[in-house]
Amino acid sequence: MGKDIKKGLMGVTVDETSISKVMPEINSLTYRGYAAQDLCAKCKFEEVAYLILNGNLPNKRQLKAFEKEERKDRRLSKSLIKVLKEIPKKAHPMDVARTAVSVMGLEDKETSNNTPSSNMRKTMRIFAKTPVALAAFYRLRKGKKIIEPKKNLSFAENFFHMCFGKVPNEDIVKAFDVSLILYAEHSFNVSTFTARTITSSLSDIHGAITGAIASLKGPLHGGANEEVMHMMNEIKKPENARKWINNALNKKKVVMGFGHRVYKSGDSRVPTMREYFGKVAKITNDKKFEKIYDIVEEVMIERKNIHPNVDYPTGPTYHLMGFDTDFFTPIFVISRIIGWSAHVIEQYSTNKLIRPLAAYNGNKYRKVLGIHKR
Numbered sequence: 607m608g609k610d611i612k613k614g615l616m617g618v619t620v621d622e623t624s625i626s627k628v629m630p631e632i633n634s635l636t637y638r639g640y641a642a643q644d645l646c647a648k649c650k651f652e653e654v655a656y657l658i659l660n661g662n663l664p665n666k667r668q669l670k671a672f673e674k675e676e677r678k679d680r681r682l683s684k685s686l687i688k689v690l691k692e693i694p695k696k697a698h699p700m701d702v703a704r705t706a707v708s709v710m711g712l713e714d715k716e717t718s719n720n721t722p723s724s725n726m727r728k729t730m731r732i733f734a735k736t737p738v739a740l741a742a743f744y745r746l747r748k749g750k751k752i753i754e755p756k757k758n759l760s761f762a763e764n765f766f767h768m769c770f771g772k773v774p775n776e777d778i779v780k781a782f783d784v785s786l787i788l789y790a791e792h793s794f795n796v797s798t799f800t801a802r803t804i805t806s807s808l809s810d811i812h813g814a815i816t817g818a819i820a821s822l823k824g825p826l827h828g829g830a831n832e833e834v835m836h837m838m839n840e841i842k843k844p845e846n847a848r849k850w851i852n853n854a855l856n857k858k859k860v861v862m863g864f865g866h867r868v869y870k871s872g873d874s875r876v877p878t879m880r881e882y883f884g885k886v887a888k889i890t891n892d893k894k895f896e897k898i899y900d901i902v903e904e905v906m907i908e909r910k911n912i913h914p915n916v917d918y919p920t921g922p923t924y925h926l927m928g929f930d931t932d933f934f935t936p937i938f939v940i941s942r943i944i945g946w947s948a949h950v951i952e953q954y955s956t957n958k959l960i961r962p963l964a965a966y967n968g969n970k971y972r973k974v975l976g977i978h979k980r
């Protein structure tokens with residue numbers, strides 16, 4: 607391969623952003639200058655969503671208005687509910703999320719209006735409705751009735767309510783809220799870059815988010831949290847963990863939930879999520895996955911010096927909360943809609959068509975022969 611080719615755009619800086627950064631001086635992911643773990647300690651998800659979209663933390667009045675808008679936008683159209691009812695029950699919920707946002711784009715009265723204020727209103731509608739659509743599918747595929755969203759519940763509480771018909775204790779809700787904060791934004795990762803690339807042709811935000819969801823589905827990106835759970839289920843019990851992970855490494859397997867393109871000595875989101883995973887394991891009185899977690903991590907660091915990424919603790923945490931494994935990445939979606947939308951709006955404000963080059967390594971020039979001569 608030519609030495610000038612940066613396969614996977616590794617190490618290439620393609621644009622500027624003011625939304626988030628991994629700051630080496632504090633070894634942490636920051637949103638608009640605030641460390642993600644500090645936001646987890648002091649804020650709820652809606653405050654962080656406001657921050658990422660607007661640039662500053664909200665005061666009480668601003669937060670109230672933001673929450674009011676999100677809660678008002680939660681209801682789904684009759685036609686979207688009809689689509690959800692007709693989707694095959696075996697469909698992957700990531701494909702359902704992608705389809706739901708695409709349908710929202712068909713219905714939104716401002717789909718083709720790409721002014722900043724219109725994009726912000728569309729963001730709020732996508733943000734409010736996507737969890738409702740996913741929860742509806744969660745119930746429908748189990749043959750259960752859809753549960754209507756409730757305006758008196760927070761974003762996190764409402765998701766539990768719509769999936770399970772009840773809101774768990776506040777520590778579980780806080781752990782879920784923390785995972786949403788940690789998943790909300792991460793600069794030019796593959797799904798965000800997809801959203802920005804789509805936007806760069808001056809296409810619309812529904813299209814950008816639909817594409818981003820397709821990108822997040824892959825196991826090298828958001829899909830890793832589901833793969834972590836499959837791995838833990840395969841390991842079954844802590845006594846098997848050491849042998850399982852050693853075998854996997856001997857066979858040169860890629861172990862999901864480990865490694866990162868940006869963090870090479872540990873993902874700064876992991877200690878916070880690990881703490882909340884521990885809290886949820888304690889509340890649910892199920893320590894099995896925590897033990898497996900620690901053993902696999904120890905061997906990965908000892909043998910490969912590869913550290914966990916945030917998908918490693920979120921996978922088993924969502925499992926203990928009662929979610930089906932194929933809903934882990936869709937939960938990532940309902941949070942990351944915020945980051946994607948902020949990037950779409952930023953891309954519009956300083957747009958340049960994204961159109962890289964490729965070094966051609968195909969056939970030399972050939973003459974086309976008529977079909978009878980080939």
Ligand SMILES: CC(C)(COP(=O)(O)OP(=O)(O)OC[C@H]1O[C@@H](n2cnc3c(N)ncnc32)[C@H](O)[C@@H]1OP(=O)(O)O)[C@@H](O)C(=O)NCCC(=O)NCCS
Pocket residue numbers: 825826827828830859860861862863864865866867868910912915916917
């Ligand atoms: C995230 C990921 C794609 C980053 O990849 P990258 O920056 O391109 O790094 P590379 O894949 O080139 O990895 C460098 C080396 O570490 C190894 N490595 C990286 N992640 C690994 C993992 N999870 N398990 C085993 N080995 C791993 C690679 O095999 C490679 O080894 P080599 O140099 O001997 O070939 C990669 O770490 C991965 O596939 N992780 C698992 C999926 C995952 O958890 N994704 C969620 C990310 S938030």
